[in-house]
Amino acid sequence: MSHPSKLSSLDRKNTCLPIGHMPPGEKVRMLIEACVALRLHRSRQRHVVIQVLSEMDDHPDSREIHRRACMIDPKISVATIYRTLSIFERAGIVTRHDFGGESGRYELASGRHHHLVDRRSGKVVDFQDGTFDALLKRVAAEMGYDLVDYRLELYGEPELPAGMSSGS
Amino acid sequence: MSHPSKLSSLDRKNTCLPIGHMPPGEKVRMLIEACVALRLHRSRQRHVVIQVLSEMDDHPDSREIHRRACMIDPKISVATIYRTLSIFERAGIVTRHDFGGESGRYELASGRHHHLVDRRSGKVVDFQDGTFDALLKRVAAEMGYDLVDYRLELYGEPELPAGMSSGS
DNA sequence: TTAAGTGCAAATCTTTTGCCACCCT
C-alpha cells in the first residue's frame, strides 16, 4: 500500500467508458479526461500507456503492453505498466481477463460485450448480444442472487467454408 | 517434457465422466477405472488425490487440495499434486477454473454445468441449464465458428429476503 | 527389470513492493 493514491472514492465504479469504435485520437482524449477526473498526474509514462491502450484492437497481456510501450518510451518499466493497469482497472477504465491461464490480458472497458476465442489462432473476437443479460439475470434470481456481473467466453474453431487443409 | 507419459492418445478428449451426485465411494471406483484406461500406475499418492477429489463438493485450489491430501498422507508433495491434477485435467477428469485470479481452482469434470460465484462469501454454486448450449452454438455459428467449448460464470450478491444489514 | 512416478529443491513466470530519486501540480 505504498501507492494508495486517492482512488478510494472512485474505486469499483461500474461505469464503462462509452468507447465504441472511436478513433484512437479520440480515445486518448477520453482517457486523459478520465485521468483528470481521477486526479492522477499526467506523467509521460501514463501518457504512453494511454497511447498504447488507445491503439489496441486486440487483447494483449501485460508483457505485450510493456513491449508496445517500450516502442514509444524504451525506459518505461514493467512495474509502471502493472501499476498503471492496476489503477485503470480499479477505476473501470480497462478490463482484465484470464483467457488462457498464463497471464492476464487487457482491453479497454467499453460497455458490455463478450469474447470468442479462436482456438486455432488464439485471436479473440468481440461480439455483442443483449439476449444474455436478461436471461442470466433471471437465472441468478432463480437461485436467490442479484446478478452483479458475469463472464462469458466462447471457444471455437473457424468453420471451414469447403474442403480445406486443416493444420496440426 | 520429462514426463510425457502416454497420454498423447487420450489427450484433449471431450468426454466428461458421468459423475453426477454419486457417493464418494463410487466416484473413487470410477476414477480408478479412468486411471486404468489411461494406463497410469495406481500409486499410493495417486490414490490419495483420487480420494480427495471424490470427497470434494467445493472448488478448492491446488494448495487446499494439497492440504487435504496431506491429511491422508502427510508426505505427499505439492509437485505430485500439480503433476496429478495436470494429467487429470488433460484427460478430462478434472476441470481447472480461474475464478479469482490468484490460483487455479479445481473440480471433477461432471458434465455441463455453470458457476455462480457468491461475491459475498466467495462460495461457488453450481447450476445447470441446457438453454445456453444451443443458443451459444448459434451465436458462434453466426460468426463463422464451431463452438468447441465455453465458459460461463455469474457473479452475484445474495438477495436479501427483507431488511438486513449489508456488509462492506 | 525398467519405465513411470515421486520428493525435494531450484528454476520459471507473473505480478507486487520497498525504497529513493524525481517530476507534476
Add this chain to the structure above:
DNA sequence: AGGGTGGCAAAAGATTTGCACTTAA
C-alpha cells in the same frame, strides 16, 4: 514545496522441472 510517481531490484506466489531415488507392473 510536497506528495504522487517511476525505476530498479528484490520479494512474493503459483506452477514447473531437473535429478536421483522408489515403486508399480
